[in-house]
Amino acid sequence: MARKKTPEINATSTADIAFLLLIFFLVSTTMDVDSGLFRRLPPMPPPDMVIAPPVAKRNILQVLVNKDDLLAVNGDLMQISNLKEKAKEFILNPHNKEDLPSKVIKEIPFFGKAEVSRGIISLQSDRGTSYKMYIAVQDELTAAYNEIRDMKAMEKWGKKYNELTEEQMDAVRKLIPTAISEAEPKNVSGKGGRK
Amino acid sequence: MAKFRKDGKKEVPAISTASLPDIVFMLLFFFMVSTTMREVTLMINNGMPEAKEVTKLEKKSLVSNIYIGKPKDQYVGTYGSDPRIQLNDKLAGLHEIANFVIAEQETRKEEERNMITNNLKVDQFTKMGIVTDVKQELRKANSLRISYATRKKVK
Numbered sequence: 001m002a003r004k005k006t007p008e009i010n011a012t013s014t015a016d017i018a019f020l021l022l023i024f025f026l027v028s029t030t031m032d033v034d035s036g037l038f039r040r041l042p043p044m045p046p047p048d049m050v051i052a053p054p055v056a057k058r059n060i061l062q063v064l065v066n067k068d069d070l071l072a073v074n075g076d077l078m079q080i081s082n083l084k085e086k087a088k089e090f091i092l093n094p095h096n097k098e099d100l101p102s103k104v105i106k107e108i109p110f111f112g113k114a115e116v117s118r119g120i121i122s123l124q125s126d127r128g129t130s131y132k133m134y135i136a137v138q139d140e141l142t143a144a145y146n147e148i149r150d151m152k153a154m155e156k157w158g159k160k161y162n163e164l165t166e167e168q169m170d171a172v173r174k175l176i177p178t179a180i181s182e183a184e185p186k187n188v189s190g191k192g193g194r195k
Numbered sequence: 196m197a198k199f200r201k202d203g204k205k206e207v208p209a210i211s212t213a214s215l216p217d218i219v220f221m222l223l224f225f226f227m228v229s230t231t232m233r234e235v236t237l238m239i240n241n242g243m244p245e246a247k248e249v250t251k252l253e254k255k256s257l258v259s260n261i262y263i264g265k266p267k268d269q270y271v272g273t274y275g276s277d278p279r280i281q282l283n284d285k286l287a288g289l290h291e292i293a294n295f296v297i298a299e300q301e302t303r304k305e306e307e308r309n310m311i312t313n314n315l316k317v318d319q320f321t322k323m324g325i326v327t328d329v330k331q332e333l334r335k336a337n338s339l340r341i342s343y344a345t346r347k348k349v350k
Contacts, residue, residue: 007209016219023223034258034314035249036342044334127324131317132244134326135343139246146248182330 037138042181059101061090061121065137067128080136087144091117091176110156110171120179141180148176235284238274239264244319246345257310258342259299261292263325264318278321280329292332300338316344 063083064072071078073086093100101119108114121141125134149161149172157164161172241264252258262281266274270286279286282295300308313333317326333341 005206007207010209013219020219020223034252034255034342034344035347036252036314036344037246037248038250038252038312038340038342041330041334041339041341043337043339125323125327127322127327129323130319131321131323131326132319134323135244135246135319135345138343139248139345142246142248 037135037142039138039180055120056102056118058099059118059120061087061119063121063123063137063141065123065125065129065133067126069130069133071133071137080133080140083137083140084144084147087121087141088148090119090121091144091148093117093119106174108171108174110168111175114175116175116177117179120181122181124182138180145176145178149173152176235260235262235281237262237267237281238270238284238286239266239279239281240318241316242318242320243316243344243346245348246343247348249345249347250342252312252314252342254310257303257307258312258314259296260314260316261295261329262316263321263329265320278318278325280325289328289332292329293336296333296336296338310340311338312340312342313338314342314344 062072062074066072071080071083073083078086090100093103096103101117103115103117105113106116108116123137123141125137146161152172152175153159153161153164153168156172157168161169164172239262241262263278264281265276265278266286274286280289280292281287282291287295296311296313299311303311315326315329330341333339
């Protein structure tokens, strides 16, 4: 009787199968990670809330963007490229100037007693401001904060802010808190976008 | 002639695998076409602005997307050309945001409900008016974590 040999299963195609799987997972995994500028909105004030005491003028950096996408800082027109330096000077107040924010001594982990700026950046946009401009301003302000945090982290640990541990980051965040306040919306120029 | 061969070495011929890649590719194409990536179909233009100092959103399951922009060309007839809000698969009005936030919270685990980040995907040519309105609505709905979605600017 003739012995029927089972033919060997050809394995060359396993490579194809592997590639199939690979490609399938490549396709189904969404590669674009959502990225953006993270912000925390202030909670809605309760209706019976007392009006907050006014903040001293020196502690506020007023950033205004009007419907023509023009930028004004404390009432003076400014190019967006200069905003970061202005914001950094405002937050740090390196020479303890009278017209820049006062500081308050706080107990902060790792840093001990440290000066924390009281400064608040008040960002006000118009209904007619373009989103692109708004994001550009937000970006510059974030850049200012990030650079200062990097600087502080460099001084303390010789590392960039992003390379710190969670606790260290937290400490730096306490030392340089993000204080960007967006005022209640109002129509600066009268005719912006329609409600 | 076959009938005189006595050695009986009758081997089954090897199955040709030449068509296997075709089958594999057929499968691949089938999956490519049929898999929905759980992405909403955008009914609005959504060219996001660029920014340098972006942070990545950590947990994708805790992100809910709100799109704002002008309706795409094929929808202009129905919805007009003013910027609109899109929640999930349909255009919505401002008053629907509160319900949207609640609906989004209900799909999450109880302990993670206040960790939801609202990812505002806003077209760069939108005016701030509608964005401000949306933010106010989110404040009213007490969903305070937001992220302005941007593309990373190449330096």
